[in-house]
Amino acid sequence: MSPSEAPTITTSPHAIAVSTAALPPAEANTTHVSYTVQVFCLFSLSRSVTILRPPDSVSPALDLMLHGYIAKTPTRPTTAVSIKTIELLYRIRRRKASFSIEAFAKLVCDYYRIPYRAYLRNLFADTFEVYVRVIRDVERRIHALLGWDTPDWRPLNACRACCYKVKGEPPLRFSRIICLDGNNSLKRVATTTGRTAGDTRSLDDASYYLPRNFVDQFSREVRGHQTKNPPTALARKLLEQCVKNWKAAAGEEKKQMWRMFDESGLFASACRHGFILWIVDMVRSGELAKYPLAIMRKILDVLDPDFMVAYDIGCSFETTTKNSSLGNDYHAKRGSMCVPAFHGYTHSHICQLQFHPNVIEGMGIEDAETLERVFGSSNMLAPVIRYASPYRRTLFIEEYFKQWDEEKYLNSGAFMLNNYTQSLEIIEQESVALSQAAAEHGVTEQSMQRWTREEREFFATLGEESEYDVCAIAYVELLQELRALEPKLSAATSQFIAFQPSSSSYSKEIKMTTKLEVARRHAIDQHSRITLELVQLEVAMGLTKRWTPLDESYKETLKYMRERHYLRALEKLQKLVVQRLFELDKLNIAETGKCYKMRTHLSKSLQVRCKTIRKALEKYNSAAAAMNPPRPPLEWDQVSHYSFLEEFTLLQDTRNDVRNREWAKPVIRESIKAYRRLNRAKVEISRLNCEVARVHTGIRDETVLFHDALASLTADDPLHGALLDFIAHRTRVNDHLLRRIEQIYVLPGFTGQRGPGEAVHDMNLDARFARSVRLTSPAAPSVAQAAVGRSDAGDTGDGDDSGSEDGLVDDDTENQMGALIQYIAELALL
Numbered sequence: 001m002s003p004s005e006a007p008t009i010t011t012s013p014h015a016i017a018v019s020t021a022a023l024p025p026a027e028a029n030t031t032h033v034s035y036t037v038q039v040f041c042l043f044s045l046s047r048s049v050t051i052l053r054p055p056d057s058v059s060p061a062l063d064l065m066l067h068g069y070i071a072k073t074p075t076r077p078t079t080a081v082s083i084k085t086i087e088l089l090y091r092i093r094r095r096k097a098s099f100s101i102e103a104f105a106k107l108v109c110d111y112y113r114i115p116y117r118a119y120l121r122n123l124f125a126d127t128f129e130v131y132v133r134v135i136r137d138v139e140r141r142i143h144a145l146l147g148w149d150t151p152d153w154r155p156l157n158a159c160r161a162c163c164y165k166v167k168g169e170p171p172l173r174f175s176r177i178i179c180l181d182g183n184n185s186l187k188r189v190a191t192t193t194g195r196t197a198g199d200t201r202s203l204d205d206a207s208y209y210l211p212r213n214f215v216d217q218f219s220r221e222v223r224g225h226q227t228k229n230p231p232t233a234l235a236r237k238l239l240e241q242c243v244k245n246w247k248a249a250a251g252e253e254k255k256q257m258w259r260m261f262d263e264s265g266l267f268a269s270a271c272r273h274g275f276i277l278w279i280v281d282m283v284r285s286g287e288l289a290k291y292p293l294a295i296m297r298k299i300l301d302v303l304d305p306d307f308m309v310a311y312d313i314g315c316s317f318e319t320t321t322k323n324s325s326l327g328n329d330y331h332a333k334r335g336s337m338c339v340p341a342f343h344g345y346t347h348s349h350i351c352q353l354q355f356h357p358n359v360i361e362g363m364g365i366e367d368a369e370t371l372e373r374v375f376g377s378s379n380m381l382a383p384v385i386r387y388a389s390p391y392r393r394t395l396f397i398e399e400y401f402k403q404w405d406e407e408k409y410l411n412s413g414a415f416m417l418n419n420y421t422q423s424l425e426i427i428e429q430e431s432v433a434l435s436q437a438a439a440e441h442g443v444t445e446q447s448m449q450r451w452t453r454e455e456r457e458f459f460a461t462l463g464e465e466s467e468y469d470v471c472a473i474a475y476v477e478l479l480q481e482l483r484a485l486e487p488k489l490s491a492a493t494s495q496f497i498a499f500q501p502s503s504s505s506y507s508k509e510i511k512m513t514t515k516l517e518v519a520r521r522h523a524i525d526q527h528s529r530i531t532l533e534l535v536q537l538e539v540a541m542g543l544t545k546r547w548t549p550l551d552e553s554y555k556e557t558l559k560y561m562r563e564r565h566y567l568r569a570l571e572k573l574q575k576l577v578v579q580r581l582f583e584l585d586k587l588n589i590a591e592t593g594k595c596y597k598m599r600t601h602l603s604k605s606l607q608v609r610c611k612t613i614r615k616a617l618e619k620y621n622s623a624a625a626a627m628n629p630p631r632p633p634l635e636w637d638q639v640s641h642y643s644f645l646e647e648f649t650l651l652q653d654t655r656n657d658v659r660n661r662e663w664a665k666p667v668i669r670e671s672i673k674a675y676r677r678l679n680r681a682k683v684e685i686s687r688l689n690c691e692v693a694r695v696h697t698g699i700r701d702e703t704v705l706f707h708d709a710l711a712s713l714t715a716d717d718p719l720h721g722a723l724l725d726f727i728a729h730r731t732r733v734n735d736h737l738l739r740r741i742e743q744i745y746v747l748p749g750f751t752g753q754r755g756p757g758e759a760v761h762d763m764n765l766d767a768r769f770a771r772s773v774r775l776t777s778p779a780a781p782s783v784a785q786a787a788v789g790r791s792d793a794g795d796t797g798d799g800d801d802s803g804s805e806d807g808l809v810d811d812d813t814e815n816q817m818g819a820l821i822q823y824i825a826e827l828a829l830l
Contacts, residue, residue: 009503013486023126027391032048033052033053033055034051035050035060035079036048036050036051037049037051037069037078037079038073038078039069039079039081039082040068040079040080040082040085040112040123041082041084042088044110046082047112048156049069049080049573050061051064053451056809059074060074060075060076060077061074061075061077062074064077064080065083068082068083069081069082069083070086070130070132071127072123072126072127080127081127086124086127086128086131087131089104090103090128090135092104093322093399094399094403096380097380097381097400098380098381098382098384099384100384101121101124101125101128101381104674105121105677108124115775123381129392129395132395132399139726140205141719142719142723145712145713145719146705146706154207154208154280154305156302158405158409159271159273159275159408159409159412159696160409160694160695160699161273161412161416161691161692161695162176162271162272162275162691162697163176163694164689164694164698164759165690165760165761166693166757166758166759166760167759168757169689169693169694169757170689170756171689172305172306172362172686172687173361173362174306174308174336174362174363175303175304175305175307175779176270176271176303176307176308177271177308177366178269178270178271178272178277178299178307178308179269179270179271179306179308179309179310179340179366179368179370180267180268180310180311180371181267181268181311181371181372182265182267182282182286183267183375183379184264184265184267184282184286185265185378185379185382186378186379186381186382186393187261187263187265188261188262188263188385188390189261189262189266189386189387190261190262191262194664199389199390199391200391201389201391202394203395204461206398207398207402208276208279208401209278209280209281209394209399210279210295210298212280212281213296215280215290215291215294216290218297219290221290221293221320221324221325233279261284262283262390263283263390264282264283264284264285264286264313265282266279266280266281266282266378266397266463267279267281267282267287267291268280268282268371268375269295269371270370270371270374271370272368272406273412273415274370274374274408274411274415276374276401276408277295277298277299278295279397279401280295289320292311292317293321293326293479294325296309296321298337300329300333305332305333305334305512306333306334306336307333307335308336308337308360308362308363309335309336309337309338310337310339311337311370312339312340312343314337314338314339315339315354315355321335321337335362336356337355338356338357338360338366338368339351339352339355339356339357340368340369340372340472341358341367341368341369344356353456358612358677359676359782361679362683363680364419364423364683365422365423365426365680370491372625374404378400378401381396381397384396385397409733409737410736410737412737413695413738413739413741414740416688416692416695416740417740417743417744419684420684420685420688420692420744420747420750420809422681423685424685424748424749425748426677426678426680426681427678427681427685427749430675430677430678430681433674434674435746436478436542437670437674441667441668442673443671447673448671449661451668452663454661455663455664469557470558471537471540471541472541472553472557472560473557473564475534475537475538475541475547476547476554476557476558476561477561478482478533478534478537479534479546479547483533485526485527485530488523489523489524491519491524492519493520493523495516495519495520496519498515499513501513502676510823515786517639528546559628562623563627565623565626566621566623566624566626566627566631569619569620569624570614571615573616573619620634621634672803685749685751688744688752689751689752689753692741692752693753693756693757695737695741696738696741696756697756697757697758697759699737699738699756702730703734706727706730707721710724712725712803719740758804
């Protein structure tokens, strides 16, 4: 295009409304046509732009995009927004998901000094969506160029610490630790009449979402699982104690959701480093079993064997999985399940001894509460998508989790450094504590292993009732009812016989006689029913003589009944204390987040809870005093400091004082916990040694991949500038990770391999760019450094690792925007 043919841009500072001439269709455009469009640009505050449309124009919208503007309609645009302005909104939304488009539209109006109009919100929403779709298309093409577009590439390769295995690394007990959980914050309000109107599109290129039709095929998996593979007696006891405490483990019919919501939330999965694997929509329901089963199907199909899955109801969900169509594959891939550390303390103690991360060999210091942190952050998105269309809701959620994964990749170095440092501190502290215990109490590793087995065996049988005990209790209760009924029957019979009618009123005499006869017959019926039940129980129990209060069997049963009353009082007190612990934890979160309303609500709730606990404590002490021998009473100060269920569970042994056993003594229990913490820290060190080598090797191999990918493109290729921008940003992030890895290498207790290794399967290099690389030679020079220079000037790696990447990209914003605009323009003309 010659200078004389260059488009002219004019601004009109005093007028916003610009008349737009009718635009001819692209097919009839044989001469230069100029047209004026109203625009919004925060950087220039331009109010209109005049575009000279060339003869070979495809559409006016693409002409606008060539000049740095995005229109909401492709054919006859009258209003447009500058790409830089939309990019500002895009960056704000990435950092603050709750920032609404309406608020941004009002911000633009303030800069332009014009009143806000409702149509502007739709303008910025539509142009923002166009921008996001272009960005997604750019990324899709870059990933295809790099070979990152194979099926399930992201869950298989996004987390280098989990997936990028290196030759010669020691075997890990669990190849991958995965967290599952549901969250009902990201709901979407359904239409009033259920009609589908407006935006009916679906996001076909969704990377995180599993399709609904795939999820729905597991909707009937839980039917009949009790008869297919019934649980053992211990498993049945464990489930009975845990299921009643968790709504997610309840029956499917109890997991309904308000009808005002269509999508009632998300069910998500993530690795231990926080990278999202798959998510599904919960549709008009709570946490139905089909949601975790669908994700479990993907785990079994895609990921390596020997995985660990953490779920709030992992104890019961493992039984569900084994009895579903996934059972054989789950067994073949040697899958395991546990409950997260914090939520696990609300499960029964026998469940904790089997499913809590603290007692599972190979878990390290992992707490498996990753998704609580994910949902704590994604809740910011809730007000933005509550009334969005299904398409835009899915789009915004996908964009949010894409940004989340980018931050997790940036912070993975800090994650490994912090965990390594924490593990070394645990090893140092607990080694000293165990040495002191060995010197003072003769505690050895063999004795702690023996005590652990004894504890597990004790709690496996604690609280079990034999069939004879249950029948004996029912038998004694019936005897007590019969003994209390006999005076009533005798009195009713005596009153009926002794009644003397008078001649004063015949009708009153009839009523009185009828009343006395009904009372006598009712007493006789009760006596006959109880006697029949007694005879049936005597036959079932093999009794030849009816018990009396003087019999030893009767006395033993009464004692056992008092124990049951005591245990029920203890169980109620335990539940109230556990609920108080949860509310205290929420209160701490509210204090941290400066949430006044939540803090006030929880403070009042705690006051009410404390009164309820005091009443339950009084009932417990009353039941404890009725025991023979009496159990020691509990004080409020003592109960208020209980933090683990085992401290309550130890009180359940009513037949002897279990606290006299070696493994139940406080000193020994602390030694066992220290021994477990020490072992978990050592396991964590072994896992981190593998993860550090994986990340370092992945970064080195990515440099080779980027060099080959960029070399395959010519300078005039539309994708060249976008790929160069992607490489520049990724290289800066990798430089940041390398600084964290170097900090790990110099730790006093580091025991791993220093430097990168050789990948087992090079998951980065696509066949188009694969070439032989001598791993002993220096890594290829950074393409991004050659293109735009290093980004770590002035960054020593000693600053705060908050996860923000602002400092990594702001110095090259202009270069990135130029590359993006160039790509959009050239792509539009292809």
